[in-house]
Amino acid sequence: MLLASSKFDELRLDHMSRSFGxxxxxRxxxxxxxxxxxxxxxxxxxxGKSTALNCIAGLLTTTGGSIYLDDRRLDQLKPEDRGFGMVFQNYALFPHxxxxxNIGFGLKMRGMAKAEAARRVDEALGLVRLEGQGHKLPGQLSGGQQQRVAIARAIVIEPPLVLMDEPLSNLDAKLRLEMRAEIRRIHNQLGATTIYVTHDQDEALSLADRIVVxxxxxxxxxxxxxxxxESPDHLDVAEFMGYRNRLAGRLVRRDGARGTVEVGGVALSGALRGDIADGEAVLVARPDDVTVTENGANALTATVETIEYRGREFVGTARTAEGLEVVFHTVRPVSAGSTVSLSVDAARALIYGA
Known part of the structure; x- marks a missing residue:
């Protein structure tokens, strides 16, 4: 019998709050x-994302609201009585x-029979692909392997929830990509419910069914x-989701769900987001939706300040005469100090109230 997660229907946070003085x-x-x-x-x-996770885990007490697992209230229980699996940023393995x-520690604390505990540890080792590594100490493993041990320790108790607090932040870029895929695979194979804290939007986009910003x-x-x-509700959410180009101007035209913002004398079009009054507005765009063009539409003129080679393309920053910084992508090289026309993809640009 393979490891699985405990059965429940929903975890509910009801007006949960936590104050420090x-x-x-x-809130x-x-x-x-x-x-x-x-x-x-x-x-x-x-x-507040790690604070929220720690309140769910019971590592922090709430100062308002409640937490329910189905009809069972959790916020008044000790962490060990909630039965959740936790994966920390620094692995938190016992070095000796x-x-x-390490994997079987939680089972031992629960008083599980040795034979059943050994079976579960074997299954957990197989699930995280660490067969044959059980006799080693954590210090003999790579960072990625240590994180697999931490995940195995969290899932071996068959918890209703697996809580992960930035578990990949200490790994290099290649290992982060590999472990990202492994975490999703383990989640799917277990039929688990996972709450994952991250500041990396790429991680959230690739892993999550839903994202809470x-x-x-x-x-x-x-x-x-x-x-x-594609459709952040608010300007601050858009900026955090990668819309790095923020071009402030005035909304001068509406056409249903679309609008036009005048930025430094240039008219730029995009999709209207939210209830925007006439007047000051902000058009935002991702760097890969801004490209160097000869005679492109929806374009503004700027002077290149920096240019970086990224393999298949170049990524640069430029500044308009009004002082607005624009980050752009281009497949052909341009030099710092040159003047370029930058076309903003009108189908992907968004407009918010200032």
């Missing part, structure tokens, strides 16, 4: 997570214990990765 780290957070979902808590440092002993302790938007990538 006069600082509100979490009125309400969210329902369904069995089997992979949820990413995404946001910049200090937004073997891999097997937080800022200043408040949920700003919840949605599927594609929704957040």
């Amino acid at each position: 006069n600082v509100n780290a979490l 009125d957070v309400s969210l329902t997570i369904r069995k089997g979902e992979f949820i990413a808590l995404l946001g910049p440092s200090g937004c 214990m073997t891999v097997r002993a 937080l800022r200043d302790g408040v949920i700003r938007q919840v949605g599927a990765p594609r929704d957040l990538y």
Whole structure:
């Protein structure tokens, strides 16, 4: 029998709050997570995502609201009584214990019979692809292998929820990509429910079924990765989701769901987001939606300041006469100091109220 996760229907956060003195780290957070979902808590440092995870785990007490697993209230229980699996950023392995002993520690604390515990540890080792490594100490493993041990330790207890707090931030870029795929594979194979904290939008987009964007302790938007990538509800969410180009101007025309913003005397079109009044507005665009053009539409003129070779293309920064910085992509080289025409993809640009 393979490892599985405990059965439940939903985890419910009802107006959960956490204050540290006069600082509100979490404010009125309400969210329902369904069995089997992979949820990413995404946001910049200090937004409250790790605080939210620690409140769910019981490592921090809430100062308002409640947490329910189906009809069972959790926020009044100790961490060990909630039965969740936790994967920390720094692995938190016992350095003097073997891999097997680390994985089986939670089972030992629960008083599980040795034979059943050994079977589960074997299954967990196989699931994280560490067969034959059980006799080693953590210090004899690579960073990626140590993180696999931490994941195995979290899942071997067959928890209803697996909680992960930036588990890949200490790995190099290649290992992060490999472990990202492994985490999703393990989630699918277990039929698990996972809450994953990250500040990396690429991680959230590739892993999650739904993304929860937080800022200043408040949920700003919840949605599927594609929704957040293509249609952020708010300007701050758009900026965090990779819309690095922020071009301030005035909304001068509307045409249904589309509008035109005048930026430094140039008219740029995009999709209107939210209830925007006439007057000051901001058009945002991703760097890969801004390209060097000869006679392109929806374009502005700027002077190249930096240019970087990225293999298949170049990524540069340029500045308009009005001082606006624009990040762009191009397949042909341009030199710093040159003047270029930069076309903004009108189908992908978004317009928000200032």
